[in-house]
Amino acid sequence: MGEKDRIYKSLVDIIGKDFVSNRQEELYIYSRDPGASKSRSVDYVVMPKTVKEVQRIVKLANEEKIPITPMGGGFTLSALVVPVHGGIVLDMKRMDKIIEVNEKSRYALIEAGVSEGALLVYLEKNYPDLQHSVPEAPPTVTVVGNALIHGHGHISPRYGINSEMVNGMEVVLPTGEICKIGSSSLSPYWFTRGPLPDLPGLFLGWFGTTGIVTKLSIKLFPKAKYRDALAFSTDNIDLISNVIFKVTQIDLAEDFFLIAQEKPDWMNHVFFIIIVSGEFEEELELKKELYKKIFQKYKGGKEIKLVEEIHPALRKRFLDVPPFAAVAADFRKGGGFEYTGAILPIDKVPEAWRRGIEIAHNYGMTYSYVHQILGGHSIMFGFNYSFNRADEEDAERVRSAIDDSNKVTLDLGGMVWKAELGGQKLMLEKMDPNTLDLIKRIKKLLDPNGIMNPGNWGD
Amino acid sequence: MIKTALEDYKDMIHRCFRCGYCKFTSDYSGFNCPPYTKFRLETYSPGGRMWLIYASLVKKEIEWTDSLSNILYTCTMCKNCVEKCRFKFSEDLVNIIRAAREEIVERALAPPKVRDFLENVDRQGNPYGEPREKRSDWSKDTEIKRYERGDEFLYHVGCVGSYDTRSQDAARALGDILLKSGLSFGILGNKEECDGNEVNMLGEAGLFDLLIEKNIQKFKDLGVKKIVTLSPHAYNAFKNDYPKDFEVMHYTQLLRDMIKDGRLDLSKRKENGFDATITYHDPCFLGRYNGEYDAPREILNSIPGVELIEMERNRENAFCCGGGGGNFYTDFMGSEEDSPARIRVREAYDTGAEILVVACPVCLTMLNDAVKMERLEEKLKVKDLSEIVREICNL
Ligand SMILES: Cc1cc2nc3c(=O)[nH]c(=O)nc-3n(C[C@H](O)[C@H](O)[C@H](O)COP(=O)(O)OP(=O)(O)OC[C@H]3O[C@@H](n4cnc5c(N)ncnc54)[C@H](O)[C@@H]3O)c2cc1C
Ligand code: SF4
Numbered sequence: 001m002g003e004k005d006r007i008y009k010s011l012v013d014i015i016g017k018d019f020v021s022n023r024q025e026e027l028y029i030y031s032r033d034p035g036a037s038k039s040r041s042v043d044y045v046v047m048p049k050t051v052k053e054v055q056r057i058v059k060l061a062n063e064e065k066i067p068i069t070p071m072g073g074g075f076t077l078s079a080l081v082v083p084v085h086g087g088i089v090l091d092m093k094r095m096d097k098i099i100e101v102n103e104k105s106r107y108a109l110i111e112a113g114v115s116e117g118a119l120l121v122y123l124e125k126n127y128p129d130l131q132h133s134v135p136e137a138p139p140t141v142t143v144v145g146n147a148l149i150h151g152h153g154h155i156s157p158r159y160g161i162n163s164e165m166v167n168g169m170e171v172v173l174p175t176g177e178i179c180k181i182g183s184s185s186l187s188p189y190w191f192t193r194g195p196l197p198d199l200p201g202l203f204l205g206w207f208g209t210t211g212i213v214t215k216l217s218i219k220l221f222p223k224a225k226y227r228d229a230l231a232f233s234t235d236n237i238d239l240i241s242n243v244i245f246k247v248t249q250i251d252l253a254e255d256f257f258l259i260a261q262e263k264p265d266w267m268n269h270v271f272f273i274i275i276v277s278g279e280f281e282e283e284l285e286l287k288k289e290l291y292k293k294i295f296q297k298y299k300g301g302k303e304i305k306l307v308e309e310i311h312p313a314l315r316k317r318f319l320d321v322p323p324f325a326a327v328a329a330d331f332r333k334g335g336g337f338e339y340t341g342a343i344l345p346i347d348k349v350p351e352a353w354r355r356g357i358e359i360a361h362n363y364g365m366t367y368s369y370v371h372q373i374l375g376g377h378s379i380m381f382g383f384n385y386s387f388n389r390a391d392e393e394d395a396e397r398v399r400s401a402i403d404d405s406n407k408v409t410l411d412l413g414g415m416v417w418k419a420e421l422g423g424q425k426l427m428l429e430k431m432d433p434n435t436l437d438l439i440k441r442i443k444k445l446l447d448p449n450g451i452m453n454p455g456n457w458g459d
Numbered sequence: 460m461i462k463t464a465l466e467d468y469k470d471m472i473h474r475c476f477r478c479g480y481c482k483f484t485s486d487y488s489g490f491n492c493p494p495y496t497k498f499r500l501e502t503y504s505p506g507g508r509m510w511l512i513y514a515s516l517v518k519k520e521i522e523w524t525d526s527l528s529n530i531l532y533t534c535t536m537c538k539n540c541v542e543k544c545r546f547k548f549s550e551d552l553v554n555i556i557r558a559a560r561e562e563i564v565e566r567a568l569a570p571p572k573v574r575d576f577l578e579n580v581d582r583q584g585n586p587y588g589e590p591r592e593k594r595s596d597w598s599k600d601t602e603i604k605r606y607e608r609g610d611e612f613l614y615h616v617g618c619v620g621s622y623d624t625r626s627q628d629a630a631r632a633l634g635d636i637l638l639k640s641g642l643s644f645g646i647l648g649n650k651e652e653c654d655g656n657e658v659n660m661l662g663e664a665g666l667f668d669l670l671i672e673k674n675i676q677k678f679k680d681l682g683v684k685k686i687v688t689l690s691p692h693a694y695n696a697f698k699n700d701y702p703k704d705f706e707v708m709h710y711t712q713l714l715r716d717m718i719k720d721g722r723l724d725l726s727k728r729k730e731n732g733f734d735a736t737i738t739y740h741d742p743c744f745l746g747r748y749n750g751e752y753d754a755p756r757e758i759l760n761s762i763p764g765v766e767l768i769e770m771e772r773n774r775e776n777a778f779c780c781g782g783g784g785g786n787f788y789t790d791f792m793g794s795e796e797d798s799p800a801r802i803r804v805r806e807a808y809d810t811g812a813e814i815l816v817v818a819c820p821v822c823l824t825m826l827n828d829a830v831k832m833e834r835l836e837e838k839l840k841v842k843d844l845s846e847i848v849r850e851i852c853n854l
Contacts, residue, residue, distance in 0.1 A: 018498070023526045025502045025511055034477050047499055073479075074501075094499055117487025125488075139487040140479030324545050329476035337476065390473040390513075 004043060007064060011046055011088070014056045019047040019094065030089045034329065035077035035338035036387055036398040037420055044088045049095060051170065051178060051214040058212065059176040061088060061451050069453045070208040072112065072145025075137055077338045078420035080149070080207050084455025092142065095214065098122050105191040106130060106220040107167050112144040112213050116322065119143050123220070131155065131223035133162050136325040136370070144216045149418045150205050152380055154275070154321050157248075157256040157373050159221055163204040167217035168193050171203060174211055174447035182217065190217035202442065208453040210446045224277035226284040227254070229318040231307035232295050233269040237354065239303065241347045243272060246294050248376030252276060252287045256373040258349075262357075262366035270353075271307070273318050328368065334388025338398055340405035341417035342381040348412040349379055355408045356383050363401045380417060383408075421455065428458055464558035464664070465516060471548050472513045472555055477506035481540035481552070484776040491772065492540060493779045493799040494533035497792060502530050505540035505552055512559045523563065528570045531559060533791040535799070536660045537779035538747040560662025569662070572789040577663045580670075584652040585618040586788045595648035597627035603634040606645030606681060612637075612713075613683045614646045615697070617690040618653050619787065619820040625827050626689075626820035629843035633689055633710050636848050640723050644687070650677065654688075656696035656744070657785040671701055678705060687713050689845070691745035691819045692783075698749065709745055711754040711818050711844060718761050725762050725851050733851060734764040738812035739844075740803065740826065741777035742819035755818045755844055762851055768810045778803050780817075782825040800829035808839050818844045 001009070004022065011020045021027070022044050032039040043066075048054045061068045067087030074081040074091075083089060095111040098119060102109075108119060117139025123130055133153030135146050146153075150163040159165065168182020168190050179185075181200055182193040193200050203210055234243075240258070247256060255275035261267035274291055278284035298304045310318070317323045329337040344352055349371070360367040363385075371381045383405035387398040399422075406416050406423040410430055416423035428436060439457055443450075450459070482492045482504050490496040494503040501507045508530060514520045515527060540552045563569055564577070579588035597620070606613050614637065620630035637644050655670035678686075686707045688694040697707040708716075717723035737759060745751045752774045759767050772778045781792045781799030792798050804826055807815040815830070817823050820843070827841045 019500075021500060024521055024524055025526055025530055026500055028514055028521055029501050029507050029510060045500065075478075091499075091501070115487070117483060121486050121488040124486075138478040138480060140482065326476055326478045326480075326545070329478070330474060330546050333474055335474040335476050388473070390470075390518075 007066065008044060010060055011044055011057065014060065015046065015048055015053050019049075021045045030071075030091070031082060033074055033077065033079045033082055034336065035079055035420070036336060036385070036395045036402065037079035037082065040079070040082050040084060041086050042083055042089050043086045045091060046088055047091045047094045051172065054090070054172045054212055054214055055176055055178055057088070057090065058172050058174065062175055062449055065449050065451060067451055067454050068212070070212045072142030073115065073137070073140050075141045075145075076149060076418045078418050078423070080418065080420070080456065083453070084421065087451075090212065092144070099215065100190075101127055101130070101220070102189070102191065103127060103130065105189065107191055107217045108132065108220055109190045109215060109217045110143055111215055112142065114143050115140050116143055116146065120321070127220070129223055130220040132218055132220055133159065133165060134321050135162070136322050138326050139322060143218055144213055147216060147218060148204055148213060149207070152372055152374055154255050155221055157375060158251070158254050159219075160375050162218075165219040166193060166200050166204065167191055167219060169200060169203060169213045169217070170215035171211040171213050174449070174452045178214075179211075184217070202446070207456040209443055209456050210452060224254070224279050226279075226281055227275060227277040227319060228284060228288065229310060229315055230274045230276065230288055230291055231310050231314075231318070232272045232274075232304050233307055234304045235269055236303060237270060237350045239298070240270060240349045240353065243298075243304065244346050244349070244373055244376075244379070246297075247272070247274065247291070248373065250290060250294070252290060258369065258371045258373075260367070260369045262368065272304070275318065325370070328384060328386050331368070331386035332388050332394075334386065334390060334394065336387035336389040336395060336398070338385055338387070338402060340383040340402050340409060340423065342383065342405065342409035342412075342414045343374070343417050344379050344381045344409065344412060344414035346377070346379055348414060349381065352381050352408065352412055352414075356381075356405065359383065359401050359404045359408070360385070362404070363397045365401070381414070424457060464554070465562045468551060468555045468558055469517050471551060472509055472517060474546065474548055475506050475509035476546070477501070477510060479504060479506060481505040481544045483543055484772055485543060489772065491543070491776060491778055493535050493537060493781050493792065496799065496802065497797045498533070503533060505544070508534060508556060509552070512555060516559055516562055523566075523568050525570065528563065528568065529791060531556065531563070532570060532573060532784075532789060533786075534784060535743070535779050535781055535786050535792070536784035537743040539779065542747055542775050557660060557662055561664050562662070564662040570789075572791070573661050573785065576661060576785055576788050577658060577666060580653045580655075580658055581666055585622055586653070586657065586785070587618070587622050589622050592649055594621050594651055595646065597621055597630050598634065598646065598648070601631055601634055602638055604645050605648050606683070608682045610643045610645045611685060612642060612644035613678070613681070613686045614644050615654065615686050615688045615693050616646060616651060617688065617693040617820065619824065620689045621651065623820060623824050625824050626843075629820055629823055629845050630689055632843065632845035632849040636714070636723070636845060636852060637687075639852055640717055642722075647677065652677070654693040654696045656692040659696065659700060660784040667700075675702060675704060689820055691742045691749070692821060695744040695748050709749075709751060709754070709818070711745070711758060712751065714848060715754040715757050718758060725758070725848065733762050733847070735814055736766045736768055736812045737814045737816050737847075738768050738770050738807050738810045739773075739816045740770070740780065740807065740822055741774055742817060742822050743777070743779050743783050745818060746777055747775055755816075758844060758848065759816065762847070768812050770806050770810055772806065778806065780822045780825040782821040787821045787825055794828065794832055798829070800825040801833055804829040804833050804835060804839065808833070808835055812839070814840045814842055814847070816842055816844050816847060
């Protein structure tokens with residue numbers, strides 16, 4: 001029996017043959033994602049159901065020194081779940097239990113494979129007054145995958161990014177120990193991550209290089225009865241930072257994002273979209289009035305205009321949770337889409353805006369923007385590129401455009417969010433050497449055999 | 460090389476983003492793609508299939524293998540993906556699967572069970588390989604007669620209703636109701652031939668064309684103007700794929716109309732009504748394929764005493780029984796606990812209903828078997844709507 005057959009058999013011994021594959025078809029699908037990155041090879045696809053199974057698989061991998069890449073929805077678009085050095089892709093989607101909702105302390109304890117869609121509907125049906133922060137990603141992506149990459153959702157402008165909403169986790173360490181993090185390490189309640197040394201930070205933003213999260217407690221927030229969208233537009237790009245500052249000075253928006261598109265012409269302006277919500281209709285109206293008042297201050301409403309009638313399709317796009325943002329994949333009838341998510345200081349937005357347009361035009365594309373304001377301190381600035389998957393040259397163009405966008409991001413003092421390998425490399429090169437060394441030391445300490453998604457955040 | 464239908468879609472298949480809307484019900488509360496629900500690997504999702512079809516048959520990056528065949532043929536063609544995919548090309552998703560199957564049938568790469576199905580239809584006019592001479596055995600002790608020129612309706616029973624012992628009862632039930640109502644109709648008996656819906660779904664375009672030709676000729680020779688079908692599968696083929704030389708109705712539509720115009724009165728038939736809680740399972744080829752969700756419900760609602768309780772997944776969100784696309788015979792989905800039919804039966808049971816009503820012989824056999832596997836036969840009966848109506852009519 002060859003080496004690979006022996007490992008395959010060991011994996012089958014752990015979870016049975018139905019959920020282990022080394023067949024060509026699974027290896028093909030799991031060796032690429034819907035973004036523009038080139039495919040990379042995979043040796044085994046495994047779908048565990050229990051934490052014990054995860055533990056046994058990790059122990060096996062650690063003994064045999066086989067790379068493991070944990071996967072949720074696999075939808076970062078930056079191929080973070082496509083192994084760099086082969087090995088096992090651990091698809092977590094069968095671990096899909098919503099274990100508990102604690103209504104009064106407002107948290108949900110879920111397994112790693114619970115999709116955004118599943119939690120959304122579960123709360124709508126059982127706890128209609130509560131909500132979690134839902135990204136614009138397709139509903140099949142996982143709540144855990146999203147939190148682990150510092151994702152952001154439709155209430156992030158008010159409550160912070162989704163990794164900040166993590167109360168605690170259960171993690172299988174690369175050496176196989178099952179470890180509880182946060183209040184659950186000393187209490188049956190999963191209600192807070194502190195006051196303890198902030199261990200969740202060892203797993204948030206690490207792209208699965210420090211362990212496998214099997215359970216996670218995520219904060220829930222009040223869900224107001226009434227919601228509405230306000231849209232304002234301007235052509236003065238230089239005003240953007242100031243407007244963001246003003247809008248976030250009054251803490252009344254649930255969501256706040258900027259949107260613009262070169263085509264059609266009527267979309268080719270800077271649109272500020274503010275989602276307001278309220279427990280009472282009067283509250284909603286008051287919030288709307290207050291925002292209108294702020295915008296009135298810009299040259300008596302001449303510089304920034306209120307969009308009186310938002311087109312119903314657009315209103316739907318603004319208010320839907322999640323909206324159908326994946327439509328971008330069909331802009332060029334090609335099924336491909338990727339974006340550099342630049343996390344930028346607010347005052348760098350106008351320059352990023354202009355340079356993003358330049359990059360798109362350099363590659364013969366039109367620009368298309370959706371940027372979310374993250375709590376009044378930074379912005380997720382999306383350099384978005386749609387491409388034709390059937391056309392390798394087009395995909396290559398997008399890879400180059402992403403690379404240029406990453407460089408602009410770093411140039412402007414920003415950081416690349418959920419960066420693909422190229423973006424990670426740029427950041428590591430620029431990083432303070434002692435920080436880089438600390439990252440390496442933490443990885444070595446937790447994962448002495450370097451089995452966890454190796455190749456990410458350096459080797 | 461013969462040009463297959465895949466050629467028509469080769470500039471569309473790669474447009475699938477693999478975003479997964481197609482796996483769900485419309486509110487994302489559960490998975491609704493039968494093979495994905497069972498296998499859970501991304502390869503078994505509609506998006507996975509699109510990418511694999513593209514990789515193997517268009518881009519030719521990967522070889523054709525048995526497991527690829529399995530992935531392609533576990534699809535029950537239930538059209539949930541068509542309903543849930545948010546992109547403009549969604550309408551063509553099952554057409555792409557069918558076209559891919561056509562290509563592999565053409566290249567003689569179809570799995571043995573599919574080949575058996577097709578050969579049986581070719582030789583005996585039915586997928587089971589049963590003799591043609593036995594096709595009408597189900598009608599032996601009934602008064603249902605052969606179709607004669609001038610009859611208003613041809614009653615097309617289809618292969619499952621003709622040969623499957625459980626579904627034969629539904630075939631008889633419908634025949635009895637039609638007799639009782641005084642409708643002038645007849646069957647083709649042993650001359651009836653497969654309508655080819657599943658042959659088409661399995662990708663045998665040539666055989667499907669041949670069946671259409673043969674059937675149309677027969678209908679013409681006999682002067683058939685109207686057809687009523689027991690099976691939504693046959694209804695689908697006649698309505699959407701055959702030349703529009705005749706009118707076709709699914710039997711639930713005919714019965715609904717007969718109730719409306721007074722030819723069939725269920726309200727007075729049984730003194731104390733029916734007194735049963737019923738849940739109704741929408742067959743894919745009646746519902747998602749042809750938009751007929753109301754006729755069966757209208758019939759059930761016209762029966763005094765019937766309490767109709769909907770399953771969580773109903774109408775365009777109904778979960779397929781797993782038998783479509785020839786799976787009732789090829790059985791790529793198996794009968795384990797996580798097979799679609801058993802999942803569906805548990806969902807029906809959870810409603811608290813006493814009877815799970817279907818309006819399709821394929822669903823009837825699939826769900827009837829599943830009830831037994833679940834050991835629920837004492838608690839949940841599976842019946843075809845025709846059987847319920849026959850009972851009401853005291854036939
Ligand atoms: C159209 C579109 C719109 C989007 N909009 C948004 C948006 O508004 N906000 C946003 O935040 N994102 C957005 N995204 C990006 C992305 O889809 C989401 O962030 C998504 O939630 C990521 O989750 P996932 O389950 O796909 O993660 P995956 O890609 O599966 O995983 C992400 C990373 O986490 C690791 N990982 C996954 N599970 C585990 C685990 N259990 N233990 C350890 N490591 C693990 C993986 O190895 C990987 O490195 C969008 C994407 C698209 C296509
Ligand atoms: S078929 Fe449609 S919904 Fe499904 S993955 Fe492809 S694009 Fe997405």
